[in-house]
Amino acid sequence: MKLLSTVIALVLLSYSSIFPASAVTVDDDGIYHLTYGNSLSPNHTFSQADKDWMAYVERESNGRIQIKPFWSGTLISSDENVHELRHGVTDIAMITPIYMRAGMQAIRAQTGFYIGADEPETQIEVYHCLMRDFPIFNQELEGIKVLAVQGGTPSYILTRGRAINTIDDLAGLRLRAPTALVQVLYELGSDAVLMPMGDVYPAFSKGIIDGLLTPEDTLFSMHFAEIGEYFSMLPMHRGGYPSRAISNRTWNQLPEDLQTLLVESGRYWEQQITHYLTIGNQKGVEYGIEQGVEFIDIDQSEQDRFNQVYNELALIDAINLERHDIDGVAILDYVLELIPRIIAGEDVNCR
Numbered sequence: 258m259k260l261l262s263t264v265i266a267l268v269l270l271s272y273s274s275i276f277p278a279s280a281v282t283v284d285d286d287g288i289y290h291l292t293y294g295n296s297l298s299p300n301h302t303f304s305q306a307d308k309d310w311m312a313y314v315e316r317e318s319n320g321r322i323q324i325k326p327f328w329s330g331t332l333i334s335s336d337e338n339v340h341e342l343r344h345g346v347t348d349i350a351m352i353t354p355i356y357m358r359a360g361m362q363a364i365r366a367q368t369g370f371y372i373g374a375d376e377p378e379t380q381i382e383v384y385h386c387l388m389r390d391f392p393i394f395n396q397e398l399e400g401i402k403v404l405a406v407q408g409g410t411p412s413y414i415l416t417r418g419r420a421i422n423t424i425d426d427l428a429g430l431r432l433r434a435p436t437a438l439v440q441v442l443y444e445l446g447s448d449a450v451l452m453p454m455g456d457v458y459p460a461f462s463k464g465i466i467d468g469l470l471t472p473e474d475t476l477f478s479m480h481f482a483e484i485g486e487y488f489s490m491l492p493m494h495r496g497g498y499p500s501r502a503i504s505n506r507t508w509n510q511l512p513e514d515l516q517t518l519l520v521e522s523g524r525y526w527e528q529q530i531t532h533y534l535t536i537g538n539q540k541g542v543e544y545g546i547e548q549g550v551e552f553i554d555i556d557q558s559e560q561d562r563f564n565q566v567y568n569e570l571a572l573i574d575a576i577n578l579e580r581h582d583i584d585g586v587a588i589l590d591y592v593l594e595l596i597p598r599i600i601a602g603e604d605v606n607c608r
Contacts, residue, residue, distance in 0.1 A: 335453035369437035371496035377408025380497035407500035416468030474537030
């Protein structure tokens with residue numbers, strides 16, 4: 258771990274020399290010029306939402322904020338973007354703290370507490386409540402300010418070479434998975450791999466992994482339908498997480514009215530991400546069918562078996578957070594208490 262921390266520090270030092278963390282650029286007309294970094298391509302599903310948000314902010318600020326995007330990992334990486342944003346490599350960024358190898362214990366663990374939260378909107382509201390009521394979620398992201406939370410639709414199982422009809426069929430496969438589902442796959446006999454989404458296509462095409470857990474949109478947006486043969490419809494839930502943020506050093510140089518605008522714009526950004534995710538899922542299914550992917554329905558009894566394992570491991574993960582002086586059981590109980598209230602339409606008022 259000490260070696261990893263040293264390597265990260267050296268990389269960030271090199272970034273700082275290439276992209277120095279300077280003051281926010283303000284021209285003679287009072288326009289604030291900000292940069293936005295994203296490791297995804299400009300045509301990715303989520304990037305469409307980012308473009309809408311940039312246009313929204315520029316419009317609502319009457320042109321006082323201008324944002325220049327840098328796509329495809331030009332400024333930030335897919336796995337250390339929180340550190341890079343914190344150190345000023347870019348002003349605003351898409352972040353993926355759930356894939357970082359160090360820190361973020363509470364943020365990573367809580368994504369596995371969301372059984373029953375099928376809709377992204379539910380997950381987003383739950384995470385805002387966590388940020389408000391558990392200081393650890395802001396402490397783990399010290400140095401940056403969250404602007405938007407990203408929810409997700411359930412992940413399913415995309416494979417080639419072996420169709421998954423029951424959870425027993427997962428045994429022996431090497432599968433890329435989101436953090437929340439890694440331990441579940443281990444329990445079911447799979448070799449689960451944490452891997453940034455941008456690295457999945459070459460790994461899948463070369464046979465380094467046998468498949469992945471993914472929502473339908475990646476069949477098109479990441480072209481996984483060109484590789485995968487079977488898409489097994491066994492819903493696996495992963496919760497929301499902070500996905501768009503601004504560095505504190507940039508935030509502190511903005512006037513109060515523009516800070517307020519950026520905070521309020523977060524809800525619009527979240528809505529657009531969810532909107533494009535829904536459209537992307539539909540397009541992904543259509544593209545998968547065109548490419549000959551076989552969609553496999555899974556029996557409810559298999560879903561019940563999976564949910565039991567998921568819930569058992571969620572409790573174990575919550576208890577394990579105590580090793581980091583985090584009351585994970587309190588977080589788990591809070592999430593499970595919030596989900597049915599939000600689904601029922603209750604205003605939890607966490608923003």
